[in-house]
Amino acid sequence: MIRVALVDDQPLVRAALQMVIEEAEDLELVGEAGTGAEAVRLAEQAAPDIIVMDIRMPEMDGIEATRQIVAGPSGAQIIVLTTFDDDAYVYGALRAGAAGFLVKDMALEQILDAVRVVAAGDGLLAPAVTRRLIKDFASAQPSQQTEKVRELSGITEREREVLTLIGSGLTNTEIAGRLHISVATAKTYVTRILAKLGARDRVQLVIMAYEAGLVGGPAGTGAK
Incomplete structure (x- = not known):
């Protein structure tokens, strides 16, 4: 069973992902958070395998939360959800140690498939994110x-x-x-x-x- 936590300051986004996670036989939702600071605490308390992390959030953004979680003892892998307006944020999340990057307009089932891929030990980047953001990261x-x-x-x-x-x-x-x-x-x-x-x-x-x-x-x- 893959233990998943959701971190997003938009309740509707969390609710949509929660619904499909609860329907999946191999996934278990172990917690939700609406800020980066809450995500850090959640990683320590709930011990998720995968955290699906928004970038732009109040109190602490997803980049700093990713950095702290990756540096901590939980062992959780971070999958960052982004939009094409978040380029600079994604560069920061790369450096912070995120294991995957997905765009928010992907189908919910694709996001669940990404959770399974990262849990199996593969890093994952949505093709559109790979070609645009990582190319820019390298050329810079x-x-x-x-x-x-x-x-x-x-x-x-x-x-x-x-x-x-x-x-x-x-x-x-x-x-x-x-x-x-x-x-x-x-x-x-x-x-x-x-x-x-x-x-x-x-x-x-x-x-x-x-x-x-x-x-x-x-x-x-x-x-x-």
Whole structure:
């Protein structure tokens, strides 16, 4: 059972997600909060596996709440809900350690699927968020690109191919299907890439893929 907490200052958003979570046999709603400060307390008290986190909230925003929760002992993974007007906030949430980014106009079932993906150990970024926000994040740091390309020289061609697909927003299951390998093998590749590149999580791998020009830019060679 995946323990889920909802954090959003709009009760209607929480109510809609609550309804579909309660209908899911593999998900359990363990708490709700309307501010970032409440979210930090909720993470400590309810021990959720996944927190679906809004960004713009009173008292403490979702970025600072994410930072405190990730740094704390709860072990909860954060999925940030955003809109395309929240670019700067999303950059901050990347640095704070969020494991996933979704846009608020996604179908509720897609959000639940994202919860399952992150709970299974995959980071997740909605394709639209990946292509717009992470590309901008990488291009804003050109001084890092040479270093990132040098780091990528330590991975094999197959691992580079997997990294390209990660940068395009594919999950382990989708990577397995694209490369005609098992999901277990795809997970092994991801684990190796994380270790070789010294990345904290899958989101950082997406950033590295963009910084290295594997996807998203004129020099990109990634899947469309």
